[in-house]
Amino acid sequence: MNRAWAAFKAHPYISNVLGYTTLFASADIIQQSVLGGKHEAETTAQKSTKINWSQTARVATVGFCFHANFNYHWLRGLERMLPGGGVKAVMGKVVVDQLIAAPLTISAFYIGLSLLEKKDDPLEDWRQKFWTSYKAGVVFWSTMQAVNFALVPPVARTTFLGGIALAFTIFLCHLRQQPDHKLK
Numbered sequence: 693m694n695r696a697w698a699a700f701k702a703h704p705y706i707s708n709v710l711g712y713t714t715l716f717a718s719a720d721i722i723q724q725s726v727l728g729g730k731h732e733a734e735t736t737a738q739k740s741t742k743i744n745w746s747q748t749a750r751v752a753t754v755g756f757c758f759h760a761n762f763n764y765h766w767l768r769g770l771e772r773m774l775p776g777g778g779v780k781a782v783m784g785k786v787v788v789d790q791l792i793a794a795p796l797t798i799s800a801f802y803i804g805l806s807l808l809e810k811k812d813d814p815l816e817d818w819r820q821k822f823w824t825s826y827k828a829g830v831v832f833w834s835t836m837q838a839v840n841f842a843l844v845p846p847v848a849r850t851t852f853l854g855g856i857a858l859a860f861t862i863f864l865c866h867l868r869q870q871p872d873h874k875l876k
Contacts, residue, residue: 704847709760712854716755719861720748727866751865754804759797759857764850766793771846782841789837790830798825801864821867832860 724743766789774784799818802825806814836856844852 705764708764708848708850708854709756711851712760712763712857713752713756715851715854715858716759716861717748717752719858720751720865722858723862723865723869724748727862727869750805750808751861753808754801755861758800758804760850760854762793762797762800763853767846767849767853770841771849777842782838785841786834786837790834794826794829794833795822798822798829798864801825801861802868805868817868825864825867828863829860 721743724747770785770788774781774788799822802818802821803814806817811817833856837853840849840852840856
């Protein structure tokens with residue numbers, strides 16, 4: 693374990709970005725396996741055996757090209773702006789994160805996937821699902837980021853965030869698969 697941690701610390705950018713991307717893509721596989729795709733008539737066993745690897749590749753692409761890189765640099769910038777793990781610094785980081793990073797990352801998720809799918813209106817999913825995602829995210833991420841900023845060393849925050857993002861990305865992937873009428 694010490695060797696792995698030493699390698700992680702020696703190559704924080706690569707370790708964090710690859711770790712985050714892997715967890716981000718895993719969320720889509722879990723969502724497809726456990727929660728299923730768009731076919732409500734299929735049994736759970738049928739759903740779990742049908743993984744849409746193209747969809748997972750698109751989720752991984754958005755995760756790698758935007759989320760992992762953005763979060764790595766974002767978390768480093770937040771630490772420089774508001775250094776430390778005290779209550780005031782942690783609360784400041786959480787508030788700034790929710791006001792700036794949360795809308796950007798949720799938007800990148802919906803718009804990025806729509807662009808990769810070549811949808812006629814790449815903003816459609818974003819318009820219909822952003823506020824539901826953002827409201828759920830404020831509750832979830834405020835708590836998780838407080839833990840991240842208070843307890844996790846800065847060198848490992850992006851990967852920790854990827855582990856936490858696994859749960860939220862499962863939610864986003866599932867919400868994205870829902871017909872619009874189910875959200876109203």
